[in-house]
Amino acid sequence: MTDATALDLPGDDLFGPDNLPYGLYTTADAPDHPRIGVRYGDHVLDAGAAAAAFGSPHTALLQQPLLNPLMAAGRPVWQAVRAGLREWLTAARHRDTAARHLRPLEEVSLRLPFEVADYVDFYASEHHATNVGRIFRPDGEPLTPNWKHLPIGYHGRAGTVVASGTPVVRPVGQRKPPAEAAPLFGPSQRLDIEAEVGFVVGAPSAHGEPVGQGSLRDHVFGVCLLNDWSARDIQAWEYVPLGPFLGKSFATSVSAWVTPLEALDSARTAPPARDAPLLPYLDDGPDTGHEPGGLDIRITVRLNGATVAEPPFSAMYWTAAQQLAHMTVNGASLRTGDLFASGTVSGPEPDQYGCFLELTAGKGPYLADGDEVTLSAWAPGPQGSRIGLGEVTGRIDPARAI
Incomplete structure (x- = not known):
């Protein structure tokens, strides 16, 4: 389990709560199981697992093995998911739950995050x-x-x-x-x-x-x-x-x-x-x-x-x-x-x-x-x-x- 102090980022971190970029990653214990991740400082949040833990209505989208379904869902969904991620990562009442779904970046392997169409x-x-x-x-x-x-x-x-x-x-x-x-x-x-x-x-x-x-x-x-x-x-x-x-x-x-x-x-x-x-x-x-x-x-x-x-x-x-x-x-x-x-x-x-x-x-x-x-x-x-x-x-x- 990652310590909740991983959520305490310096104000000049390039990957803080105003960023929240999406990626796709695997872990050593599940190399054939890609997961959607959100970068936060030098950690990655398992977006699907966090969504399930917080009861998000968008859990199914965030548990997909690539970003395309989330991308296809449209702007209102993008905004709602982003607002949820920001709350999970910054609200004091969510610290312990969010920390359970963080992994250090050096422990994951990053993938091409979406299937390229044209x-x-x-x-x-x-x-x-x-x-x-x-x-x-x-x-x-x-x-x-x-x-x-x-x-x-x-x-x-x-x-x-x-x-x-x-x-x-x-x-x-x-x-x-x-x-x-x-x-x-x-x-x-x-x-x-x-x-x-x-x-x-x-x-x-x-x-x-x-x-x-x-x-x-x-x-x-x-x-x-x-x-x-x-x-x-x-x-x-x-x-x-x-x-x-x-x-x-x-x-x-x-x-x-x-x-x-x-x-x-x-x-x-x-x-x-x-x-x-x-x-x-x-x-x-x-x-x-x-x-x-x-x-x-x-x-x-x-x-x-x-x-x-x-x-x-x-x-x-x-x-x-x-x-x-x-x-x-x-x-x-x-x-x-x-x-x-x-x-x-x-x-x-x-x-x-x-x-x-x-x-x-x-x-x-x-x-x-x-x-x-x-x-x-x-x-x-x-x-x-x-x-x-x-x-x-x-x-x-x-x-x-x-």
């Missing part, structure tokens, strides 16, 4: 898109003509989204160095990261019915950090004319913790000023009635323990609400477990670039076998607190023989 990756940072455009098109305009009129994105591979801590095997494929007359085949020589923020869809939508910006809170369950691993040499050879394929599809890492969207209310901020007119479905100007769509999330990128960049999510040109609206404006439906990612987060300064392509101006070095990359982040919370997003870590394993 995966979409956007390209929403003007700084990133401009930097990349200058690298690949040094004699032309860095941004394509459509970039400031719509959130550019592509559909990725949902089946290779993996939880933080999963090793990333160096991909193999075709690449064509400029000096070569024909493409070569073998392990990627320009393996890169992309520091991103992911948005996890809970409530689905009907096929044929667009989802407007104002409905973001009704459909997005939560937020997680995301690393869109990228093989730049494979990508450069394949992406014309249809875009990313094998250079991206080998792995995408996400945090083992999903922070409720509601936990980031204090991090809301206006996006950067835009210098191109937007069509009505994407317009989020002050006269539209939409809440500020930006989020003040401070990301840190570490390579083998050393900080290499600190990208600011508040600098993103396109917001999650605009991405959701654009993704569904043609009638495409949302499914529970859909994951859409922001695209690489980059700021205006060189130490704010979110990938090694930018950090090295395309010259490298890129990732070597054995390298480990960790993304971490926090956002402003209520009354001066800070909300932590779960880390995303991945280590590069050598390519497999074919």
Whole structure:
């Protein structure tokens, strides 16, 4: 039994009562029995067992072996469950009962917390898109003509989204160095990261019915950090004319913790000023009635323990609400477990670039076998607190023989 003092968190803990992110975990005595957990400090609450102990009407949802049923239940249920969790963990009369269902984090193994339905990756940072455009098109305009009129994105591979801590095997494929007359085949020589923020869809939508910006809170369950691993040499050879394929599809890492969207209310901020007119479905100007769509999330990128960049999510040109609206404006439906990612987060300064392509101006070095990359982040919370997003870590394993 965990001592009730585990519930006494310092005010600056990133995973306090204003956060309460959801995850999925197993224990050594039940490795095939995943449970929904809620992170509280350096412990995890067995949400299903606690719900049963407190007589919650949502016990069945919290006793499922993954988050999807809870995510599908919709915003009123999300709010009620979150309010219950907060009360169980903070009310003095519940201390002993809540403590019985806490486990130290080091005693559990974390899993991918939800089953991914579809995966979409956007390209929403003007700084990133401009930097990349200058690298690949040094004699032309860095941004394509459509970039400031719509959130550019592509559909990725949902089946290779993996939880933080999963090793990333160096991909193999075709690449064509400029000096070569024909493409070569073998392990990627320009393996890169992309520091991103992911948005996890809970409530689905009907096929044929667009989802407007104002409905973001009704459909997005939560937020997680995301690393869109990228093989730049494979990508450069394949992406014309249809875009990313094998250079991206080998792995995408996400945090083992999903922070409720509601936990980031204090991090809301206006996006950067835009210098191109937007069509009505994407317009989020002050006269539209939409809440500020930006989020003040401070990301840190570490390579083998050393900080290499600190990208600011508040600098993103396109917001999650605009991405959701654009993704569904043609009638495409949302499914529970859909994951859409922001695209690489980059700021205006060189130490704010979110990938090694930018950090090295395309010259490298890129990732070597054995390298480990960790993304971490926090956002402003209520009354001066800070909300932590779960880390995303991945280590590069050598390519497999074919």
